[in-house]
Amino acid sequence: MNSSTSSTQILETTLSVASLTDYIQELLEEDEQLRRAWVIGEVSSTSKHRSGIFFTLQDPNTKASIKCVVWQSQISKLVQLPQSGEQLIVLGSIRIYPQRGEYQIAVWQALPGGEGFQSLRYNQLRNQLAAEGLFAAQRKRNLPINPQIIAVVTSPQAAAWGDIQQTLYYRYPGLKVLLSPAQVQGETAPESIVKAIERVERDGRAQLLIISRGGGATEDLACFNDERVVRAIANCSIPVLTGIGHERDESLADLAADVSVHTPTAVAATAVPELSTLIAQHQERKRALSQGVMEVLGKYRHRLDYLKERLQPLPLDRKLQVQKNAIAILKQELIKSTSRRLSQGHQECEFLRQKLATLDPNNVLKRGYAVVRGNDGTILRSVSGLVVGEELQVKLGEGEVMVKVVEIVD
Numbered sequence: 001m002n003s004s005t006s007s008t009q010i011l012e013t014t015l016s017v018a019s020l021t022d023y024i025q026e027l028l029e030e031d032e033q034l035r036r037a038w039v040i041g042e043v044s045s046t047s048k049h050r051s052g053i054f055f056t057l058q059d060p061n062t063k064a065s066i067k068c069v070v071w072q073s074q075i076s077k078l079v080q081l082p083q084s085g086e087q088l089i090v091l092g093s094i095r096i097y098p099q100r101g102e103y104q105i106a107v108w109q110a111l112p113g114g115e116g117f118q119s120l121r122y123n124q125l126r127n128q129l130a131a132e133g134l135f136a137a138q139r140k141r142n143l144p145i146n147p148q149i150i151a152v153v154t155s156p157q158a159a160a161w162g163d164i165q166q167t168l169y170y171r172y173p174g175l176k177v178l179l180s181p182a183q184v185q186g187e188t189a190p191e192s193i194v195k196a197i198e199r200v201e202r203d204g205r206a207q208l209l210i211i212s213r214g215g216g217a218t219e220d221l222a223c224f225n226d227e228r229v230v231r232a233i234a235n236c237s238i239p240v241l242t243g244i245g246h247e248r249d250e251s252l253a254d255l256a257a258d259v260s261v262h263t264p265t266a267v268a269a270t271a272v273p274e275l276s277t278l279i280a281q282h283q284e285r286k287r288a289l290s291q292g293v294m295e296v297l298g299k300y301r302h303r304l305d306y307l308k309e310r311l312q313p314l315p316l317d318r319k320l321q322v323q324k325n326a327i328a329i330l331k332q333e334l335i336k337s338t339s340r341r342l343s344q345g346h347q348e349c350e351f352l353r354q355k356l357a358t359l360d361p362n363n364v365l366k367r368g369y370a371v372v373r374g375n376d377g378t379i380l381r382s383v384s385g386l387v388v389g390e391e392l393q394v395k396l397g398e399g400e401v402m403v404k405v406v407e408i409v410d
Helices: 003-013 015-031 115-131 159-171 189-203 218-225 227-234 252-258 266-273 277-310 316-358 362-366
Strands: 037-049 052-056 065-071 089-098 101-110 149-154 176-181 206-212 240-246 259-261 371-373 391-395 398-406
Touching: 003 037, 003 240, 037 065, 089 391, 115 227, 115 252, 149 159, 149 189, 159 266, 176 189, 189 206, 189 218, 189 227, 206 266, 206 391, 218 227, 227 252, 240 252, 240 266, 252 371, 259 266, 316 362
Parallel strands: 065 101, 149 176, 149 206, 206 240, 240 259
Antiparallel strands: 037 052, 037 089, 052 065, 089 101, 371 391, 391 398
16 A cells, blocks of 8 residues: 555544544433433532533542533522532533533532431421421420329330439339330331330320430431421320430431430430429428418517507507407418418428328339349349249238249240
8 A cells, every 4th residue: 555545544534623522522412321410529629600600520539520510590409509628419411612622511400418418308308397387386395294104215225225214213213114115226217116106195194205315326316307207206195305316416306396305314304303302392392381471470470569569558458458359360360371371381291292102112012013022032123034933022012922933924
């Protein structure tokens, strides 16, 4: 082949810059996958112009980068504006810029990457439920002051359950606590929590419902942002108190509850008053009553002294009669005042007497309960460690019996 023939063939296959660019543009812009592509990367640079926002997405691992543009008409539609250093998920199509021989992404939508995407779903659901009024202040109910029965929705294996029991029994002995077990982590947790709430409502005994879980990673607490759980709490027929996670955590379940605190221990402390505090308050009321009576007596003593001085010039018989009348009037007023204050004091004493009576272990036994002890005298709280044939001591409301284990039922 001579040189003239080779030159002719080269000229026949040679493309102009514009033709090559047009060919590449057709390949890229007509590709189905590239016409609608999701791309995630870190914003390495950004600049604003009248026509739109130009920025660069970079792969933090390989440092590969691609230029992006959001035209002015699309900016208001973006969920997240590009900012340097932030991870972003963009939706757009590949476009060629012929004048520079560059390709870029024409962005239609931009979302926060990583946890930011979860935050987007959280905020969307929060706004939706708030618009329905599920978090409104007028929906909130006051917690009962002295509840006698409390239900707790949590995992029986969680440390939160132990913390709640310990705090409740320490602050308010004699309180009855019902556990409605639920999974509080994982994909099946939302349905489990909803069923646990429904069990409490069907039971009908609890005056207050506690929903609690200890701290954890954001994904571990995700079940408390589930719409099913939030609606179950908002529609619960009894007051709901939540204690979920740490102080930095705020779930949608907390927003729907009547009252929310940050830890399982705090939720137990909020649920019931401390018995020693109630006793101290009663003692303070007694002192105030006594002081009030003494003030009334002192006031009328001064009044009697004043009347006595005024009656000095009068004849003795008249003085005596006037004093008798004044004393009779004061006596009636004093009796009324004292009776009223004593009645209040008796009511307070009766309230505490009834409260202390409920705490008497013997009264608990008389209602049909029993205390079971092992051979070593320790009180048994579960069947763990028992064996068939073992003798046990059962203390009833009246008397004691010895029994033998014939079968163990878990």
